[in-house]
Amino acid sequence: MKRAKQALDGLDLDIRDHIEREIEDNIARGLSPEEARRQAMLKFGNVALVKEDTRAVWVPIWLEQLVQDARYALRMLRRNPGFAAVASLSLALAIGANTAVFSLVNVLMLRDLPVASPHDLVEIGRLSEGGRGNFAYPIYERIRDQNAVLSGVLTVQSGTVQATVDDAPRQPIGRFVSGNFFEVLGLSPVVGRLLSPGDDRLGAAEGSTVTVIGYGLWQRAFGEDPAIVGKTLMVDTVPFTIVGVLPRTFEGLTVGRPDDFFIPIASRRDSWLDNWDFNWLTIVGRLKPDTSREAAQINLDVVFGRFLEDFAARTSDADAQRRIRAHRLTLDSARAGLSAPRREYSTPVLLLMGAVSLVLLIACANAVNLLLARGMARRREIGLRLAIGASRGRLIRQLLTESAALGLIGGAAGLALAMWGTRVLAVFIADGDPAIAFDIAPDGRVFLFTGVISLGSALLAGLAPALQATRTNVTLESGVTPARST
Known part of the structure; x- marks a missing residue:
């Protein structure tokens, strides 16, 4: 409105200048000043009407x-x-x-999660006679390697582990994740690097004892030290080398439970990774372009069905086999985080x-x-x-x-x-x-x-x-x- 007022003030000056020039021309032609002004005004027309018409064009009447x-x-x-x-x-x-x-x-x-294309993320769940459940690591490997509908499949520990930091107001909480966790989510570090599949090689002598920390932990415990890479974080008495810091906006996949650090699953080096019965992981996938959730469900049901048959073959108990075969996969949007x-x-x-x-x-x-x-x-x-x-x-x-x-x-x-x-x-x-x-x-x-x-x-x-x-x-x-x- 201020700009419109300035324009209308300019219009007044233009009208006055136009009339004065017309008066000067009339005087030059021999008319008296009074007659020159009268003729100029007659030629120009109704000044108020011109202003009103111009105002209606420049400033819509409804806005005024x-x-x-x-x-x-x-x-x-x-x-x-x-x-x-x-x-x-x-x-x-x-x-x-x-x-x-x-x-x-x-x-x-x-x-939405602060990750790349969050609408493409799906959470893979498991239903059994006992209700909803998590997954064992061998199931994650099958889904990751044998599906035809997901461009990437990550897994994350459903529970948490705790680190130790001296003089911290609260001790940091983190999770085991697959090496491709950040790659599938499309995240970039603010300092250093993130975990990679190379950090998650089972049986590796070294390389799996690295960690990426969250921005909040970097602030609280390390004062945003730019030389944070190479420092150590103690997790269950095991030293983990910090290799990078996450963006401020990302605090994990579980809404309301921010994670302070992430460590490779391979760093466990125990029977959890080979145990078909120990369900401790959540699985998230990223749909391939132009792949619907319904189409993904069909393909993953086939992959999961083959796994269940192999799992059932490990026991001769008919009732146990029936319960195993009764398991079903679910597929939910993970754009806003995990569903729990x-x-x-x-x-x-x-x-x-x-x-x-x-x-x-x-x-x-x-x-x-x-x-x-x-x-x-x-x-x-x-x-x-x-x-x-x-x-x-x-x-x-x-x-x-x-x-x-x-x-x-x-x-x-x-x-x-x-x-x-x-x-x-x-x-x-x-x-x-x-x-x-x-x-x-x-x-x-x-x-x-x-x-x-x-x-x-x-x-x-x-x-x-x-x-x-x-x-x-x-x-x-x-x-x-x-x-x-x-």
Whole structure:
């Protein structure tokens, strides 16, 4: 709008300059100054009309009216601070509660992992008579080597291991991963290098006792030392050489349980890697281009079926063979991380989302009552504006703009409340476990959600009062006869 005002000011100068040149030409032709000006003005035409037509081209009339409505709405709210405070606070509490819970929904279900093409990632699960389960290392090897639908297959320990760092506020927690873990995810280091398949060679005399640490551990325990590569991290009394640092944004695949370091599976060097019965790993794959999840499921079922037959052949117990053959693979999207946290927290969080949605509806109902009362108090003002020619539609838009202003004020306050509320919810979910930490920093999706419910709830609450306040009989009650508007 500032730029448009400057353009219109320039138009005034252009018009004045044009008329003055025309006057000078007329005087040069022998006309008196008065007649020269009169002739120049007649030739140019209606100056006000030219300005108005130009303004309509340069500044859309609806935009100009919107700015006028917004300014008027803010003036009206300043004149009635008590009404504005009560209505905004009511909306702020409800919007803050909804934003806080939505922030957790966003973290658990909507936010993509900070990796390359997260929508291509799938989590491979196992169902048996006992429920969901993990995988043994030999199954991972079969799926990795024999599938035809995944461009890469990684595995990560379902549990955790702990390292030892002197004077640390909490001891670091990490996981065993396959050597191709970071390669499949498409990550790059900020310092040094990441693990590679060469670090994960079973039976290697050395090379598997290396580790990559997270950005958070690099900050807490090593002060972001740029010479971190080559230093040692003790994991279960075994020294691991640090070879790199991960980006700040990546904290592992399990939402809410950030990992501080990652070490190659080959560093275990025990029977866990050969045991067909010890299920301790989670498997994640990346779909090949143009491969659907359904097509991948079909191929992986075949690979897994062959493994089950080989596994069943290792026992002569018919009942054990039946249970083995009853196992099934599942394939879920891993774009937002592993599914375990969603299964654990999604139901209570969604129930909480439903509860705070009801709170928002109650706040809207409260705002409706306040706006209706406010509309009754403004009957004479609205009646006078209708009487002097203002259209009902324009007045409704003005009143809705006032409601939108209330909503935006409530939304801004609600967002501030949500920052506190989200931290409270995160602490409640963690229940004292230092290993649980949700990244609750608001992102664009949270800001968009807050904006939508702020404006949506305010406009929803303001529509009925606006229609009620601008009814024609309101003007009759105030003793004013409306004029026709064109």
